Amino acid sequence: SQTIHQWPATLVQPVGSPLSLECTVEGTSNPNLYWYRQAAGRGLQLLFYSVGIGQISSEVPQNLSASRPQDRQFILSSKKLLLSDSGFYLCAWSITRGTGELFFGEGSRLTVL
């Protein structure tokens, strides 16, 4: 069966420090991969999505970047964190040209101080 894992679950970082959140999927090939940010009152905001290795689409201008070095690995990064980067980040996958069903990870709560 397919599983998705993301880590770390919680992270407290100072302003200006780098960030790396990692997400991996098991049990499927060539998935679509997504990074969302969940914020109270703002719902789920799509940050990045990827349909294949090295293919990244950015949805909103921001201080973050994403990479997909392997088929089932999706990384969210920042070189210098801002206070506004604090939030709950969700990784998700779906089958290519699928039914619209996304499978979400456990989430990573980032606090920037």
Next chain:
Amino acid sequence: AQRVTQPEKLLSVFKGAPVELKCNYSYSGSPELFWYVQYSRQRLQLLLRHISRESIKGFTADLNKGETSFHLKKPFAQEEDSAMYYCALSDYNTDKLIFGTGTRLQVFP
């Protein structure tokens, strides 16, 4: 531009009362719409999709293209229905799923 609107941040009802969570959308093509649910301490997961015309946990949702709505309904709410509900729209051309801001449903005993 594609957009999903959920006008209510919070909906509170008593057990046994009817529930309707509102969702309106803006989409230029033929939309595919979904409801996702997040129970306390659980992952966000798919509840139902309009194309399946199914009833899940007593919930139903009908796509009304004239009103561009996809409201989620349940005739008799249960306490275990308390959760965060998100309406979502799938962009067929890009496989992106666009979510609304969510509605928290509280069902009191």
